[in-house]
Amino acid sequence: MxxxxxxxxxxxxxxxMAEAVFTRMCKESGMTGVKVxxxxxxxxxxxxPVYMPAAKVLKDNGYDFVHFSVTLTKKDVDDAGLVLVMxxxxxxxxxxxxxxxxxxxVKKLGAFTKSGNDIEDPWYTGDFxxxxxxxxxxxxxxxxxxxxxxxxxxxx
Ligand code: 4NP
Numbered sequence: 001m002x003x004x005x006x007x008x009x010x011x012x013x014x015x016x017m018a019e020a021v022f023t024r025m026c027k028e029s030g031m032t033g034v035k036v037x038x039x040x041x042x043x044x045x046x047x048x049p050v051y052m053p054a055a056k057v058l059k060d061n062g063y064d065f066v067h068f069s070v071t072l073t074k075k076d077v078d079d080a081g082l083v084l085v086m087x088x089x090x091x092x093x094x095x096x097x098x099x100x101x102x103x104x105x106v107k108k109l110g111a112f113t114k115s116g117n118d119i120e121d122p123w124y125t126g127d128f129x130x131x132x133x134x135x136x137x138x139x140x141x142x143x144x145x146x147x148x149x150x151x152x153x154x155x156x
Pocket of ligand 1: 013014121122
């Protein structure tokens with residue numbers, strides 16, 4: 001199994017959206033060897049459900065997704081083939097939590113979009129639709145990257 005771990009701050013907005021979108025993408029494109037999960041770095045959000053506006057955008061776009069926030073651990077980083085973060089702050093948090101194991105396996109999801117920008121936090125922007133479409137574009141680019149670079153590991 002090649003594990004992909006999406007990480008944001010709270011694990012109640014961006015990374016659960018990415019988990020829902022990428023899980024479906026893997027299923028639809030036959031990448032049966034990929035295990036998808038999401039985590040947050042902010043312990044205070046642990047156990048909380050997906051934030052209502054994020055859950056609504058997912059539902060409006062046809063995703064029935066239930067998730068409760070889980071805090072990122074070093075083991076999550078050790079177990080992951082790649083860790084996909086949303087912004088620079090997540091990036092440095094993952095390096096802090098994952099230590100040496102994180103070196104070389106952390107990437108920004110936004111790097112796989114045309115703009116290359118970070119996926120801004122909708123908790124602050126309030127624009128959950130825009131976040132969803134950036135995440136979807138990032139996941140499409142990332143799926144392409146996985147097929148090109150990890151073909152031997154992603155097909156069960
Ligand atoms: P997320 O959004 O990192 O996309 O899940 C946030 C959720 C909660 C908080 C910040 C960002 N918070 O400060 O509680």
